[in-house]
Amino acid sequence: MHVYISVDMEGIGGIATLNQTIRGNSGYPRAQTLMTLETNAAVQGAYDAGATRVTVNDSHGTMDNLLHEELDPRVRLVFGSPKAQCMAEGLDESVDVALFVGYHAPAGHEGVLAHTFSGLFTQVRINGRPASEMTVNALWAASMGVPVGLVTGDDVICGLAEQEMPGVEVVSVKVAHGWTAADAVAPSVARDAIRDGAFRAVTRAAEFTPVELPANLRLEIDMPTPLAADLAAMMPLVERVSGRAIGVDLTDPADVIGVIVVCYELASSAQRTLSSVLTRV
Known part of the structure; x- marks a missing residue:
């Protein structure tokens, strides 16, 4: 079973400020570590559930954030930018289920560090509805015939995931208290929950269906x-x-x-x- 994991940073547990998410700031190295550890938790859960292949796509900013030497050695890592499919690069027809880790709410919405692909966009809409990065990447996955099995991040994106993809596994690692404020569980608790969520998602992979792909x-x-x-x-x-x-x-x-x-x-x-x-x- 081939499992694909797209990992962003803003929805990682223990992260809530721009000081953490922007390269060069004092909080960025710690954020890299948190992001890498949550990735490994999802990878572990996937393999524990029977995955035979796991592809990880670094999906934040410059897309070269994960600490390669600290990653689970069983993964293949897609990194760097620009990439043609951006946060969904490497997601193709060979994938059985996609997991979105560290995701966040869309531009114009409440939620920790909410934005859609760029902090410069005030809103992105698809067919008249505000779209998150999750929304867009799920559409790409659907075009490949791939369902999304897990979304992790704050309570806002998890709620949106349940609306857009009923039955999807979600793991909320923090509750938004503002754009740069959150009430978060301990990082170790977040990782345990993500490992378990990934396990459930991969175990249930055959139950999920891709999101509906509109003709226009x-x-x-x-x-x-x-x-x-x-x-x-x-x-x-x-x-x-x-x-x-x-x-x-x-x-x-x-x-x-x-x-x-x-x-x-x-x-x-x-x-x-x-x-x-x-x-x-």
């Missing part, structure tokens, strides 16, 4: 500035929806991810341009 995927992104929207609207098929919002009609989740990735690079470029102008004023 209307993607809308609220960009941070009109300049960012200007740049994004220059892409083929992309239209301007409002002063800061762009939209595009797609059919393939791969294209949804691709447009999102390009848009956050364009949003970052626009921010740098504006910053350079402001420093000259």
Whole structure:
């Protein structure tokens, strides 16, 4: 059985601040350790339940956060960026079940460090509904015929997971008390719960079904500035929806991810341009 694990950082137990999630900050090395240990817990649970192959995708920021030398040696690790399928890179038809570890709520929603792919987007919508990274990656998994069996993170993303994927295993490692505040269980307790959740998910793999994949995927992104929207609207098929919002009609989740990735690079470029102008004023 091939198990795929996408690991983000903001939903890891013991993490709730930007000081922890941004490379170069004093809290980042500790966050790397917490992220690596929760990954190993999920890997252990998967193997204990009968997995014969586990692929882990480092899915946060630069996507080179996990401490390779500390990872369970049985895994194959996908890391680095950019990657064509971003947080879902390496998830293909050979996978039997996907596990999402360390996930978080979407942009514009309450939840610890809530955002969708980029902190610069104020909201991402698919077919008119706010979309999380979980939502987007589950659609890609569905296009490969793969169900999601486990979601871990704060209470908010776990609640959304249960709404979007009834029956999915969830492990809440913290309760959101604000965007950068949480009430969390001890890291060791979180790891035990994640190991057990992964075990249950892999044991139940045959019970899960992929999320419904709509024939049409209307993607809308609220960009941070009109300049960012200007740049994004220059892409083929992309239209301007409002002063800061762009939209595009797609059919393939791969294209949804691709447009999102390009848009956050364009949003970052626009921010740098504006910053350079402001420093000259």
